[in-house]
Amino acid sequence: MNRRTLLLAATSLTALPHLEALAQAGQGDPVRPLVLLTRPQAGAPAAYQAAELIAQEWRKLGLQVELRPMPNQAHSQVVWNERQRWDATMWQMVGRPERGDPDELVFNLFHSANIATGFNFVGYNNPEYDVLAQAQRVEMDQPRRQQIVRQVQELVNRDQPYAFLVHPVNLQAFNKQVFAEASAVNQAGLGIRNFWNWIGLTPTGRQRDIIVNSTEPVKATNPFYISGAPDSWVTDLVWDRMMRVGPDGLPRPWAAETVTQVDATTIDCVLRAGMTFHDGAPVTVDDVVFSFEAPGMGNESPMYRPFVQNIESVSATDARTVRFKLKNPDAAFRISVLAKLNIVSKATWAPVLADYQNRPQNLESYVEERPIGSGPYRFVRSRVNEEVVLEANPNHWAKPKADRWIMRIITNIEATLGAFRRGEINVIADYTGDPDLLKGMAQSQATMIAIREGVDIGFQFVGMNNRRPPFSDPAFRRAMSAAVNREMMAGAAWNGQAVPSNSLVSPALSAWHLPGIEGRVPGANLEGARRLLQEAGYRIVNGRLHYPPGVRETTPAFQ
């Protein structure tokens, strides 16, 4: 060993105890303790357990993570109204028929126009994304639009504004001794809780009512008010719409016999002949025009107004044709407007509208003694927290096979199973209990119970606040997302009733989903997450993750 090597070795030995300090001196500040918001365990047990798993993995990356359960109201208040304050939050998007078209989620969740007050509460801001989101909205050619929606998913995968977790798998059941099994209709992403099933389910014996459970009560039955999921199941059946989202997730003509795209901003709808409201009055083009004009008059229907804002004009061109002129081309118009707005009776609602325009309340406050629509079911009654009863409309061109559709509000999930077994209900469409219980019951009573499972349109995710460091750094977000073990989460937190997710477009929407994207999370796993952080300049010093060199921690911790 020569003198030079000796000297080097001695220096190294002397410097060894200080190496960590030296490394720390060149490194950025330690990342502040991060807070992951979640709903309380009692309110959302699966999401809470998922949050625990996420916090556990993030801690392995040298982060200090606190799980903060908050009551629903307070949680929404912070996430929605105090957008600069929080770090990360558990959240979910639920599946709805109109989400069969990706536009609603693609545009609203991540377009920069919605950062300040809209649904882009994570503050994702990428001009490249905005261009794609706008392009898919105006692209009328289906294959080209599909291509753009897939590009959108690639971009979201690259930037990881959310860490997508899982798409729930709906578990539903019906009594096949009461209904012909082949008559049950599954809708992509919704399962048997869909319009087509309610009109198609065919009784085989004396029991001729569809009796379906709901864990939530119905709040209102009003064609100009969206007040909750069970409410929309009822309005769906009582009022007709120009189009309906079909079992395949694509829009199809309904009250409109034909829907013709005249040019990029003009759509003609020919109204089906012979339609009548439940009171016997005919459904006319004037009713249709009124139904699309009313939500835009003043602020009479704040929930529906956004859907008609792109309509320049709507007019009857002959006794059966209604022409929509749009301000801008809208590829999702059929699903998000024509399949969403209810056709109401002008004779009933025009005087109400005129009256409410002079009142402080709006149309949402008007309670029809007996709601009148033209849909396949007629409203009979609603008893608070107990049941809603509809009866088949014998004059409808798509008359339901069942006599009545009854929704029972059952708050206790064990009682739901008991009621199903006893025949008090014959369809379980809203099941949030242990999947093994229902599957076990189906196995033991195989001649009676038919089970249906399907991936939901909705998804569960961690929203990372893109405004606040370190989440403002896409590399950091990629690492956080990579650390999440989605397979384990689907099995442990959702009892196997979920599939891994990495996209805002569910695999249930096969026409739009980018196949294989769930297996392509950048970094892939915890090891990959460590590598991504290392490459981005983050270092673990004394067990804590530090920012890249030169980066100071200036963001206040969430209190």
Add this chain to the structure above:
Amino acid sequence: MKRVLGRLGHALFVLWAIASLTFLLFRLMPGDPTLNFLSESFSDEMRLALLNAFGLDKPLHEQYLLYMWSLLQGDFGVSFLQKRPVLDILLEALPNTAALTVSALVVAYAFGIIAGAYLAFARGTVVEGIAIPAALITRAAPEFWLGMILLAWLSFGLGIFPASGANVAGSEFTSEWARLTSADFLWHLVLPALTLALYLQGLPLLLMRATMLEVLNDEFIVMARMKGLSRWAIVMRHAARNALLPVATAFALGLGQSFGGNVVIETVFSWPGLGRVLVSAVQGADYPLAQGAFIMIAGVLVLMNMVADLLYAWLDPRVSVGAKR
């Protein structure tokens, strides 16, 4: 009369205090009710419009005055979520709650009084050794557990009683009275009322037994024995009548308390009563409905308190004589 008026004034003061506290309580809760309407199309403009429609953009004192003025006129307002008058919603749920509460209390107190009187008499026997722990266990057991056991046994297992609701799905009735007196309704009522009665019977039973034991040592009972009266006559005509005083008070108070305290049983049996209206209103920050439900429940409680007070004075004149001094 003066005493009745005094009690009435007292009750009105308590109701005012409850109404004011309820008003403040909901406004101090974090979050605003517009958050219930979150959807992709929800804009700030819509949120402000909703706040305006709910009257929540006004200063707090203005909201308070408006609220108290409406209450004085018997107007509970309109539910934020259901968009119907609060009173209509409450009155729809009230008969179900009243039927459940009254039937359970009657069963619980009838059983409690008889069993309590008997157990006082059977002091030191094997029956007492079994019955007292059994009464304590049913009183201490959580209502939801008791309810689930009864459901699993009598409904899911033996199939005797229905599993949920107050009526068979889709059943039609000519009037609300016809519904409440129908065999269908009463059949649905059995399990929830039995659960509540099992939970409630412990208090009258133990109270009756304790006061009976006290009364049985009184001089007038010794006198009755010396007169050679039968055991039955001593227990029922002399001892029980005197021991009933605290039980009568407990019954009136229990009636008031149970009106609002049935949330758990209503949830287990999906019983469409006031408790569930209150819970969903609180969860949804539906201020007018929650306030209305609270005030209605508090009103019943205050009224029953007053009734208990007056009943006690009527049953035992020593109370009013004491008050005059």
